[in-house]
Amino acid sequence: MRRNRRLAALSASLFLFLAACAQNAPQDTLEPKGPVARQIDHLINPVFIVAGLVFILVEGLVLTAIFKFRSKPGSPEPEQIHGNTRLEVGWTLAPALILLAVAVPTIATIFDLSKKPTNAINVTVIGHQFWWEYRYDDLGVVTANELRMPVGRPVELTLNSVDVIHSYWIPPLAGKTDVVPGRSNHMHLEADAAGEYLGQCTEFCGASHANMRAKAIAMAPADFDAWVAGQKAAAVTPAAGTPAADGAALFAQKGCAGCHTIEGVSTGMVGPNLTHLATRTTFAGSIFANNDSNLRTWLRNPQAAKPGNKMVIPGAPLTPDEITKLIAYLDTLR
């Protein structure tokens, strides 16, 4: 089934025979992992097949004409046919009917998908250049870049932006919706099984548009509840005299606090909330795995790591020692 579908979908390209080469593609739109994406997939499959048939018909007719009616020595001048009303009406009506057959389920699905799901978890997604902020207002949780969600329960996203237009997209779970400043757009998604689902921003939003990725992590409901509980806990205060405590002091001195919130420590709003940074698997728009070596690269020169992002370290660059201490502090933010 999947094979047929892919064949039909790609019949538009001349490279059918190479389609088998496709490797594992985590952002594949034809491999839905949730009900919303699956509904879309079921809608488009027959359309791909019809398109594939029309493709074969048209190209077949062209090739037939080329081989059958090529000029041969001595062949007579062709009959001067100026048209055929019956035929022309026919191939005006036939595509119109085919398209009507496509339009009806399309419009039904449009309205179906626009309905707000019941029993949904509400999450506000805020687009920033170039990262995502998630606010679970009902649960009192704020996080960044990774959308955590329980398996089998829909998540209703309210999309806002603080700067330019972004577009939120996790292809295995749902189609994309633009994130427009000054407007609140809505979409919902749901995952069938626990796991990580990759996506990224799909509206050009500036220098690091390519570096604004997204990730949804679906968890068993119990795991999700445990995660929520952990996120609601206050930030850890490191014991005095440890490198982490020095790092906490540097966090205040070096200006980090001006942009980043750590509950109970700072209230900056420009960058991601770091209260539980160490519980995230990635950072900086999900382009880096969250580990000490990547954090070091990042803190040494954030602009080199991600061009055009808003993180500037006021004054002189951080020394290796300062970076070590800051990382020690960040690692405590579990």
Place this chain on the structure above:
Amino acid sequence: MAIVTPQRPEALAPEQTPSAPSRFLRRPTNTGVYGLWGWMTTVDHKKIGIMYSVTAFLFFLVGGMEALLLRIQLGSPDNTFLRADTYNQVFTMHGTTMIFLVIMPLSAGLANYLLPIMIGARDVAFPRINALGYWVFLAGGLFMYSSFFLGGAPNGGWFGYVPLTRNLPGHNIDFWVFGLQILGIASLTGAINLIVTVINMRAPGMSLMRMPIFVWMSLVAQFLLLFAIPVITVALFLLGFDRLFATNFFNVAAGSDPLLWQHLFWMFGHPEVYILILPAMGIVSEILPVFSRKPLFGYQVMVFSGIAIGFMGWGVWAHHMFATGLGPVAVSAFSASTMFIAVPTGVKIFNWISTMWKGKLSFPTPMLFAIGFVTMFTIGGLSGVTHGVVPADTQQTDTYYIVAHFHYVLFGGSMFGLFGGIYYWYPKFAGRLLDERLGKIHFWLMLLGFNLTFGPFHILGLQGMPRRIYTYPSGRGWDVWNLVSTIGSFVIALSILTFIINVIKNRKPQDVGDDPWDARTLEWTIPSPPPEYNFKEIPLVTSRDELWHRKYTEDENGRSVRRVVEAPASASTDIEPAADGEHSDEHGDEHAGDHAEEHEPHIHMPSPSYWPLLTALAMPVICYGMIYKTWAVAILGGLMEFGCLFAWALEPATAPEDLPQHEEHEAVPVS
């Protein structure tokens, strides 16, 4: 007499011609200006058409180089060949160049050259405005490209979405805004000129439903331009004011809605797509009948489907905005309109196939490109229908699937069609044929390279690769197809190189005659290249496919039979139309077979002029002044503009020196 004879006002009589401008800039005349200066002051639609085409081709090479840079960068994951901002500049300029500086002016060039000839006219309605259109286009293109040397090229995408383009620092976006404004003037003047030409200057008997289909499709495209350009002009003014004077049209903090820009942009942008494709459809509709030796199947349906596309093209703009949150009602309406615009397009494809069906097909290079158009454009059309399925489009939009779609339409469609047109009409333009062997190498390389480059985009897009990303990590399944595409892009480059070699190698004059393809339309009745006045005598048109009917008649089985026994090749066109009564008295000295210039007929053409060039040059001056807020420069540019237009207004269409000595002269169009 096809040309409307204007009442020559008294003020334009030679002895009363205002001579003020010519004191410091002596007017060039038809007889006295040659070489480079001749090209710079020309008002001849054929020279202007060639200048449009050559300039557009040079921009095509630039836009192609940009494409190669993009493909090198994306050839492998995590590549560092281009920096992020450089990549964004290059992709913005690639799109802007290919649309505004390549396909539009290339279509304009062919239309400029061919429309007057195909309708049996000696020039366009407004020859000097025609020249202005070209120079403004050139000025706008060079102005925009000067940004590369002045701090960086536009980097907000060819679609320039606000608020990003409102916020981006530097002058990059300013060059885009003002460059497009200048180019808009070029398009508008060109559109008005060609519309008036086609409506008013057709030869006697050339009724609308006898016009060649290329004329029809160009006419529809010009009407679309006429109405679409003002929309983007408004949008660009709003954005320009926001950037220059901090107005709040697109300031979200002040309550503006960024979707206003998208509505305005796509209300221009979608008709623009049909502006880009309709002329190519017209070209294909000219080429297929000639090499099938059959008339175009369903001429009326072809005309009306083109007009239908033109109308429906205004009702689909929001399909570029399916993910923006318009709501299910609006989205459903645009979904339906998007699907149904495929109907007239599909009709055209079936009519093209029927034109070939039961014909006697030969396959010189123009025919190959025309068939390439039909086969490749079909793919773009089918993927277009899948975008109309809105829920699926939310998975497709802003991915490489879309990039695949519009490259199949604009490259597989427009560019294949335009190359077909270049090969087809080259003998008319240059008086010599392009080499068939190189032409075929060009076609096959381009077909191969094109599909290698853009075919994989379908797969990449469906595998979730977004557009406009300068880098991607490995592990997404995109590596192989990106590499294939990069290799394909160099195959395209090779095919274009073959074309350049073909043009450069074939400079020896040949005797191709008037009608090397045994074609059907009026442009093949006159010498190759045509004389400045096109037609010694304005032709009388008695049927669609006029030239074919002069050469052939149909036997009782509907098969075509040559009318005359076998006329010498170059004289075969000189068969007097049966109904030609009023012109028969002049028949004696109008033997078109001998084009030897024993005596030039007394046809005088409008004189060359400096003013279109100078008027165009003033526009970038104004814009540089505006961008850098050096008001003195802007005002100086404005004064230049005013002075040039004033001098132009006082200049007669024809210089006194170019007027014939006797009173009975052919009237000329004025501008």
